[in-house]
Amino acid sequence: MNIAEIAAQLEHNGYIILDKPLPDALSAQLLMRCHDDGSGRFHAASIGRGAEKQQIGSIRGDIINWLDANNRVDRAYLAWMEELRLGLNAALFLGLFDFECHYAIYGAGTGYAKHSDVLRGKRNRILSTILYLNEDWQPGDGGELVLFDPTGESVLATVTPTFGKMVIFLSESFPHEVLTSHTTRRSIAGWFRASGS
Ligand code: OGA
Numbered sequence: 387m388n389i390a391e392i393a394a395q396l397e398h399n400g401y402i403i404l405d406k407p408l409p410d411a412l413s414a415q416l417l418m419r420c421h422d423d424g425s426g427r428f429h430a431a432s433i434g435r436g437a438e439k440q441q442i443g444s445i446r447g448d449i450i451n452w453l454d455a456n457n458r459v460d461r462a463y464l465a466w467m468e469e470l471r472l473g474l475n476a477a478l479f480l481g482l483f484d485f486e487c488h489y490a491i492y493g494a495g496t497g498y499a500k501h502s503d504v505l506r507g508k509r510n511r512i513l514s515t516i517l518y519l520n521e522d523w524q525p526g527d528g529g530e531l532v533l534f535d536p537t538g539e540s541v542l543a544t545v546t547p548t549f550g551k552m553v554i555f556l557s558e559s560f561p562h563e564v565l566t567s568h569t570t571r572r573s574i575a576g577w578f579r580a581s582g583s
């Protein structure tokens with residue numbers, strides 16, 4: 387699918403699920419980077435910002451590592467997302483200013499309770515992106531992303547986190563949840579942001 391089609395679906399639905407937008411070889415290299423080798427690259431994710439920042443494993447159980455522009459593999463993903471950023475800006479005038487993303491590893495028994503990616507008082511996350519990196523995902527492994535409609539009442543999509551799949555959605559419009567994963571679940575979560583605030 388080309389960027390114009392992605393833009394058209396985002397404009398129409400506010401979200402899109404892409405089967406395998408990246409070359410498999412790049413996803414495979416990203417998967418190799420999404421492992422905790424004990425060096426301290428990964429740390430427990432937290433919720434909120436500043437004084438409201440907290441770590442509550444019962445809400446969010448992943449460990450994360452922000453991508454590093456000095457790493458060749460991370461740079462390849464950032465470059466691919468930069469192409470997407472420019473294409474979406476040209477098509478949709480979203481004013482996407484930059485992109486930030488982190489690897490995320492959910493251990494067995496963890497998930498992420500229903501939430502919005504836009505923090506109170508911080509409205510600069512425009513589009514959320516998740517790339518899934520699970521090669522042997524089986525039905526019953528859990529860890530699905532559940533995307534709700536803007537009221538948070540009804541489920542729009544339940545997404546299995548299979549290798550190479552990417553989900554993109556308007557950060558402010560769609561509450562979402564990661565169901566408890568019964569096995570290790572790997573992904574890259576990212577946000578296209580507007581400048582300011
Ligand atoms: C997040 C998030 C969803 C997923 O990191 O904010 O909602 O499917 N991730 O990993």
Ligand code: MN
Nearest residue numbers: 501502503562
């Ligand atoms: Mn989220």
